[in-house]
Amino acid sequence: MASKKDKNALLHASENGRTDNVRALLNRGINVRHADADGRTALILASKEGHPKIVMMLLEKGIDVDHKDEDGWTALHHASVKGRTEIVRALLIKGATITPLLKEKILSGQLPLDILPLL
Known part of the structure; x- marks a missing residue:
């Protein structure tokens, strides 16, 4: 089930925060x-949209935590911003x-203040 932007069901x-759907898809072995x-990736989207349970499920399945999107942003970058x-x-x-791209955001003061102590 891919759409015009090549988004699969996962x-x-x-x-969209559909935790039960993500769990079912992961149990079926989706890529x-x-x-x-x-x-x-699913990790970037869940991180950006604020779905921590889904993020944890994906991390447990071994998804690449440092995958970069076409703008060079990782899940950490999206979640931080x-x-x-x-x-x-x-x-x-x-x-x-x-x-380095995230460091630039940190140094220029472009991140929410409550994130800074974590980084």
């Missing part, structure tokens, strides 16, 4: 590495890298 469910036309503290913490625990 990407749609992850972006967690799939990315849409913009290079966004959106102020998703719980997700930022989970990504860092799983070894997410603070990229």
Whole structure:
């Protein structure tokens, strides 16, 4: 089930917070590495939209925590910019890298203040 932006069912469910759907898809063995036309994976979408339970499920399945979308942003970058503290913490625990692009945002004061102590 791909759409015009090449989003499969896992990407749609992850972006929209459909935890039960994500769980079912993961149990069926769906490819967690799939990315849409913009290079966004389920982890990036769930991190950006603020769905920590889905983020944890994806991390447990071994999804690439440092995958970059076409803009060079990782899930950590998206979660940081959106102020998703719980997700930022989970990504860092799983070894997410603070990229040069994210460092630039930190140094220029473009992140929510409650995120800074985590980074």
